[in-house]
Amino acid sequence: MDTARRTARGAPALLLLLLLLGTGRTDGYRPVVIVHGIFDGPRQFQTLSHFITEVGHVSRDNVHMHRQAIPFGETSGMHPGTEVTVIDLYSDLGSLSSLWTQVQDFRKAFDAIALRAPDGVHLLCFSQGGLIxxxxxxxxxxxxxxxFVSLSSPLSGQYGDTDYLRWLFPSFMKSKVFRLCYSIGGQKVSVCDYWNDPHQRHRYLQSNTFLPMLNGERPHLHQKEWRENFLLIKKLVLIGGPDDGVITPWQSSHFGFYNIDENIVEMRNQETLAARGAVSVCVRSGVKHVEWHSNRTVFTGCIERWLT
Structure with a gap:
């Protein structure tokens, strides 16, 4: 009889636990999916993952499918128990693969995670990962x-002599990179997929097969559908700053970009989200490109409040 009572008392608690696990949320926080940037992989995002969660809630499926890089155990995070997945695809030099190729594979991995989270997920994407x-x-x-948190991403493209560019194309200055990028071979390299030369507008629109389509600058059959799909997000968080040193111009992280005179034209292609108050813009000085995902001030000031 005592055993039966204990079992009966324990059943609701067990049922509640199973229900919580089934929703893909822990302690009220939606799962967070992280997509890395160029030359990155999951190992670069352990600090950010620690910021987000105290106890890594990692399913066996996540470990198998996505080679989860989040360690089990306690950390000094803000949202205890949140499930965090850093998708492990196209890491390091693999990140130079064509962006359309990467997008297809990242989408498959993302869909597998999102299906287990009926209350929704947060998507936190760094640098090139923001375009993916x-x-x-x-x-x-x-x-x-x-x-959708876009962390220092070249959302409107890239045009600048940076250490990354000089390493990739040592024989080219920024004014000449278009000759390579706006070619059939160049469009198989991820950086070229968002190389936006303001002095070669016609070639950019004609030969770049990724960014002009994504931005709706080149008309295509799926343009309206793509826009409607993107607008399903509830919040867009744009983070960047003047001391980034890689994203050029740095305002590209906020959908700004150069005109032909290399003057900045501010964000103009997210008016719908802005009109409904769904865009948050966060500017931080003194943060270098490789520091965004490990800077606690950036996390607490620009990211934390939105991961609920």
Missing amino acids: CRALLSLAPRHNVHT
């Missing part, structure tokens, strides 16, 4: 992303 996530959201009808 934009394309993923545009191509995914009825997606369940609540907040």
Whole structure:
């Protein structure tokens, strides 16, 4: 009889636990999916993952499918128990693969995670990863992303002599890179997929097969559908700053970009989200490109409040 009573008393608690696990949320926080940037992989995002969660809630499926890089155990995080997945695809030199190729594979991995989270997920994407996530959201009808955090991403493109560019194309100055990037071979390299030369506008629109389509600058059959899919997000968080040193111009992280005179034209292609108060812009000085995902002030001031 005592055993039966204990079992009866324990059943509701067990049922509640199973229900919580089934929703893909812990302690009220939606799962967070992280997409890395160029030359990165999951190992670069352990600090950010620690910021987000105290106890890594990692399913066996996540470990198997996505080679989860989040350690088990306690950390000094802000949202205890949140499930965090850093998708382990196209890491390091693999990140130079064509962005359309990457988008298809990242989408498959993302869909597998999102299906287990009926209350929605947050998508946090760094640098080049922000463009992958934009394309993923545009191509995914009825997606369940609540907040899309774009962390120092070249959303309107890249045009600048940086250490990354000099390493990739040592024989080219920025004014000459278009000759390589706006070629059939160049469009197989990820950086060229968002190389936006303001002095070669016609070639950019004609030969770049990624960014002009994503931005709606080149008309295509799926343009309206892609826009509607992207607008399903509830919140867009844009983070960047003047001391980044890689994203050029740095305002590209906020959808700004150069005109032909290399003067900045501010964000203009997210008016719908801005009109409904769904855009948050966060500017931080003194943060270098490789520091965004490990800077606690950036996390607490620009990211934390949106991961609920």
